[in-house]
Amino acid sequence: MTQAPAPRCAPAAERNLAPIMASLGRHAPASGRALEIASGTGQQIPRFAAAHPGLIWQATDRDPANLETMRAWAALAPAPNLLPPLLLDAAQPGWATAFAPCALVLMVNLLHLISDLEAAVVLQEAALALAPQGRLMVYGPFLRAGRTTSPGDAEFHAALRAADPTTGYKDIAWVQAQLAAQGLDTRTEDMPANNLMLVAFRT
Numbered sequence: 001m002t003q004a005p006a007p008r009c010a011p012a013a014e015r016n017l018a019p020i021m022a023s024l025g026r027h028a029p030a031s032g033r034a035l036e037i038a039s040g041t042g043q044q045i046p047r048f049a050a051a052h053p054g055l056i057w058q059a060t061d062r063d064p065a066n067l068e069t070m071r072a073w074a075a076l077a078p079a080p081n082l083l084p085p086l087l088l089d090a091a092q093p094g095w096a097t098a099f100a101p102c103a104l105v106l107m108v109n110l111l112h113l114i115s116d117l118e119a120a121v122v123l124q125e126a127a128l129a130l131a132p133q134g135r136l137m138v139y140g141p142f143l144r145a146g147r148t149t150s151p152g153d154a155e156f157h158a159a160l161r162a163a164d165p166t167t168g169y170k171d172i173a174w175v176q177a178q179l180a181a182q183g184l185d186t187r188t189e190d191m192p193a194n195n196l197m198l199v200a201f202r203t
Contacts (some may be wrong), residue, residue, distance in 0.1 A: 008041045009073035012109065016195070017044055019138055021051060023189055023197045027135055030054045032103025035129065037090045037122065038062070038110040042070025048106075055104060056081050060088035061064060080085040090125060091118035101131035108139045111175065112157070115166035120178055127182035127200070136184065136200040139191065143171040149194045172196065 010035060028034070031054040039059035042107045043146050049057040050111050059070050059082070070085040091114055111119045111172075141153055146167060148154040160168045175198065176186045184200040191197050 007043065007076065009042070009043055010041045013041060013043050016108070016139070016192070017047065019191045019195075020044070021047065023137065023139075023191070023199075024048060024106075027137060027199050028052055028055065029103040029133070030134060032131060032134070033058065033099070033101070034104040035099050035102045037088070037105065037107040037126065039070055039085065040066060040108075041083060042066065042097055043075040043107060044108070045070070046074055046077040046079055046082060049082040050077065050199065053079075053081055056083065058083045058099070059085040060090070061085065062087065062089035062091070072105040076120045088119070089120045092112065093121050093125060096125040096128035098122070098195070100129045101134065102129045103131050103134050105129055105136075106139075109141075111138065111140055111142075112160060112169045113167055115164075116170065116174075117166075119170055119175075123175065123178045124182055127179060130184075130202070132202065134201070136198075138175070138198040138200070139195060141169055141193075141195050142175065143169045145173070146171055153194055172198075 016100045033056040036059050038060050039045055042059050045059045061184045067085045074082055148157050157169045179186050183202055185203040186198050186200045189197040
């Protein structure tokens, strides 16, 4: 009998789990569909599902290799409100209609890893996927007035740019402008390690 592969663990996902859980506790709707974009290893979403049983959680990622580890994490902590993971390249336009209406769309540490053009598509489609009273929550590092906020962030941002000049930290004002163009207002919460959680909603 073939043994199921062990799930992969991302240390950063463990470090930021507690503040994200706390923010979800403040802002996540009580019920409806919850879509996580770019779930990565999938180690966080079973805990999100356990903490918010009224939401039906959907993990996604554009890398087919990640689906295996997402399924492995889900098997370790089965939850009736956690659906099997799906492939989704959220940087490709047109996916919102397949997932709408979502009470919650969540993305963690994604925008700085993709280009401005891809980020604009992700944000537009995420806004289109929201139910009228839905929430979009975006966690990660951001530029503020075009600047990083710590030497570590400056180094990481520079490394991302060196590897791919189209990627790197997005300015918080630019992200808010993208969401405003979709009719969403945003609030920001300070998170550990100079990260932010953006909470976007229709006014």
